[in-house]
Amino acid sequence: MIDKNVIAGLTPSARRAYAAFMAAGGCVILSIAYIFASILFEEYQLDKRYEREGIHVGGVISSFRYVEVTGKGADRFTGYYPDVSFTTPDGPVTLKASAGTPFSEHQREELVGSQVGVVYLPDQPQRARVIQWTEHFSTSSWVVFLLCTAVSLFSFYCASVIWPRAAASPVSD
Secondary structure, three states: OOOHHHHHOOOHHHHHHHHHHHHHHHHHHHHHHHHHHHHHHHHHHHHHHHHHHOEEEEEEEEEEEEEOOOOOOHHHHOEEEEEEEEEEOOEEEEEEOOOOOOEOHHHHHHHOOOEEEEEEEOOEEEEEEEHHHOOOOHHHHHHHHHHHHHHHHHHHHHHHHHOOOOOOOOOOO
16 A cells, blocks of 8 residues: 555655645545534534424425526426425414425325424424434435545555654664
């Protein structure tokens, strides 16, 4: 994986430069991993709050709205998404729900008027979640987080191998 003969042929300053570059790259990748870890932790905290404080109610798919997405992969995410209505003690709420990908015409015809489970926080009913459609962001994020961590650790390992060692001094009696 790392050819130590090639490394031995480099000057000490070149070895230091390569090692510093590898360490800097490892730091950048590790900071990306940190960003993903913080997103995962916030999502985990929100999930736990929904479990602890959430109020479960029945909702109805009242309609579908057309959402046009721009940018990369726009055709995959442009389409019809459901509006789910449910009632709280403060009155009715309509949630602009998302299910990951848009629904087809056939699915829309079948789903209008369907009952779905909804969980909401008492202080934020507009941020409710449809239970059946819960997609965990964390699945793909964990993979990215672990990949970034592994690459940064490998980068730090390479930097430690490349860094020039002090010449061993002879042992005197």
